[in-house]
Amino acid sequence: MLIILAIEHSLVHRRIAIKILLLFGCSHYRLSFVLFLSTMVLSMWCTNSIACGLMMPLVKSILKELEQMGILDVFEVEGVLHNYNRKDKNSPRPTDFTIFYFLGIAYSSTIGGMSTIIGSETNRIFKNYCELIFPQSPAIEGPQLMLLTLPGVLIMEMFLYLWLNFYFLGMLRVQNYTALQTTLTGDEEQYITILLKTKYQQLGKIKFHEGVVGAIVILTALFQLIISSTYDRKHYYTFNVLNSSTPSLISVLILFIMPVNLDCLKFFKSKENSEPTPTSPSNGCLTWSLVTDNMEWSVLFVIGSSNIIFEAMRESKMTDEFEKFLLLFTNLPVPVMALAIVVFCKFMTEFGSNASVIYCLLIHIARVSVKTKVNPLYLMICATLSTSLPFHLITGTPSNAMVAAYVNIPPRKMMIAGIGPSIVAILTNLFTVCVWSKAIWPDIGNFPDWTHTAHFNEF
Structure with missing residues (x-):
């Protein structure tokens, strides 16, 4: 800024x-x-x-x-x-x-x-x-x-x-x-x-x-x-x-x-310079x-406050409730579970900085993947891509807050204008994870052996 x-x-x-x-x-x-x-x-x-x-x-x-x-x-x-x-x-x-x-x-x-x-x-x-x-x-x-x-x-x-x-x-x-x-x-x-x-x-x-x-x-x-x-x-x-x-x-x-x-450099060229020496x-x-x-100090407070809120949710173990919520979809097909995570993370990232949201949620999504025998990369990519795309509120990313403060954009205009990009973002992310990812990682649909050495206790 x-x-x-x-x-x-x-x-x-x-x-x-x-x-x-x-x-x-x-x-x-x-x-x-x-x-x-x-x-x-x-x-x-x-x-x-x-x-x-x-x-x-x-x-x-x-x-x-x-x-x-x-x-x-x-x-x-x-x-x-x-x-x-x-x-x-x-x-x-x-x-x-x-x-x-x-x-x-x-x-x-x-x-x-x-x-x-x-x-x-x-x-x-x-x-x-x-x-x-x-x-x-x-x-x-x-x-x-x-x-x-x-x-x-x-x-x-x-x-x-x-x-x-x-x-x-x-x-x-x-x-x-x-x-x-x-x-x-x-x-x-x-x-x-x-x-x-x-x-x-x-x-x-x-x-x-x-x-x-x-x-x-x-x-x-x-x-x-x-x-x-x-x-x-x-x-x-x-x-x-x-x-x-x-x-x-x-x-x-x-x-x-x-x-x-x-x-100031011209005063070093010649001693015969008739101009007075500057005093300031x-x-x-x-x-x-x-x-x-x-300076738009309000932008710093908006982004900082959202970071603090999600950090407090993580420290207070409130984010564990998100894990319990996601476990409700374990009996459904994997694409449906992916859709639930995409929509959930897309909704959450509108209320907090996308980096703070993914920092709090990704560990729980990794646990859900292991418990449901789904490749962790599959669901973690869903969350990563969805938290990157806040389009409605200024708290989602510094870019939204900066332009809103810079030209005084009404919140209603931003919320309505973000409807189209949000719908396309959800559909595109589902296509990326459920279809296109198999071309990049052919075995992403299989539950890998390297999950048995997962280090969850460090978090």
Whole structure:
């Protein structure tokens, strides 16, 4: 979230936004496809919160440019965009265009992250639990897991694009007023292209401030990818290793230290410099006043509180009741049991951070698998994929909370918009586990011998 503030302060996102509009035009169908797909691919190689956070200021800048050209309104109250204060209790309500784009990148970051071990915290916990509970089980490799999840990810992303365009922009609904707003004539497109080229030329060369922030953002994503893919999973819950948040913390410290320009160097060139020596420090790429005025502290409390609640449920043994509930389905066919776990975990992850939910539930699902003589990978994958996909409430993932606070999305809009993706997620996960997984692990339908050495007492 601090990196987001630094990006907005440097205005590097405005330069990128205008370039994207020049390349892909102002069609909402093309823009949304590019932004959603880019977010999905980015979240495959870094955490979904980082991927969504990097796209948020870019989307905001694109919408501001479109509003200045009269193509859309960012908020329902006209002319409040530049005076928008996120700390104001009477913040303007976003239009369907704004909600469409921001929910799209939030959902895309969640969907893309589940396809790799690097991109999803739930996949990392699943891999770690398999290694600790069943030490003789076959290793869960990254390429193998990606082959398992990628078809479902592409299906869900394609449906997400169609669903959000249908629900918010009226795709396939000719009489819809919003759908009529998304179309531009040839003369309008030509005029907008000339206007965007003029704006881009007015920005001039890339400034030192923009270059520093852009370089730090790129390095943050790269180092997070390297650390997430190399550190020892067996020490996942200890503090003696680096984790994926380390690059972000280091980058934030650098942003506080780095100045917005290098004007101070000219005082070292010549002693005959007639300019007075500065008496105050130059501004940094990130300042504490910028943080206190614009930081959405509510997001931290929402996500933190949900983590604490599920941790308390685990410590108080309340999660044992979930295990008893799942045992009610033991006499049913295995696909029906898989459906029960998918729906149950999908429901639970809406009320808590997906990593916290899977951290609490996966051990119990592994026990249920052993008691019912079902391959543990079969049911554990059901839970892992389902907890990766919260679409209704802000407590499910930091991405939902961040976009909701960023543009003041009403909870009702998010709950209704998540209905379509949730239904497709349940059906896709069932197909992935019950059908496609047999192509990746041919023996996943058999109860393996390595379950006899399960280590449940450590949990």
